Amino acid sequence: MVRGAIHRCPSCGRGSIFRRYLKIVDTCHTCGEELHHHRADDAPPYFTIFIVGHIIIPLVLVVEKTWKPEISTHMLLWLPLAILMTLFLLPAVKGSIVGLQWALRMHGFELSDRRPDPQQHDQQHRDIPESPVA
Numbered sequence: 001m002v003r004g005a006i007h008r009c010p011s012c013g014r015g016s017i018f019r020r021y022l023k024i025v026d027t028c029h030t031c032g033e034e035l036h037h038h039r040a041d042d043a044p045p046y047f048t049i050f051i052v053g054h055i056i057i058p059l060v061l062v063v064e065k066t067w068k069p070e071i072s073t074h075m076l077l078w079l080p081l082a083i084l085m086t087l088f089l090l091p092a093v094k095g096s097i098v099g100l101q102w103a104l105r106m107h108g109f110e111l112s113d114r115r116p117d118p119q120q121h122d123q124q125h126r127d128i129p130e131s132p133v134a
């Protein structure tokens with residue numbers, strides 16, 4: 001999860017997990033780990049809203065109780081802060097969710113442990129008879 005939060009591949013920790021802002025790479029360019037079958041879905045925005053809300057709302061209440069600023073001051077302060085925090089946290093939370101799914105071997109990541117052994121793969125293909133129809 002920590003590797004995903006810092007935008008790194010959950011398997012090797014070196015390759016980038018994102019190819020664009022929130023687009024996960026299909027496979028890690030460093031270790032080849034397949035990441036395309038993650039299912040983060042709505043979890044990253046949900047947790048990002050949860051985190052940002054639990055930081056911003058107490059700050060709004062403290063500032064209101066302490067200084068009682070105009071509503072326009074609140075708007076100028078909290079809206080940009082909420083947007084910036086959301087844009088910063090969303091990729092980190094998405095990377096963490098993908099890292100969690102990878103660590104728990106969910107949604108196709110369980111196949112990562114069962115990569116075919118090249119020697120076993122060759123042996124299996126030698127045992128299969130040639131098809132009479134070409």
Ligand SMILES: [Zn+2]
Binds near residue numbers: 029
């Ligand atoms: Zn990797």
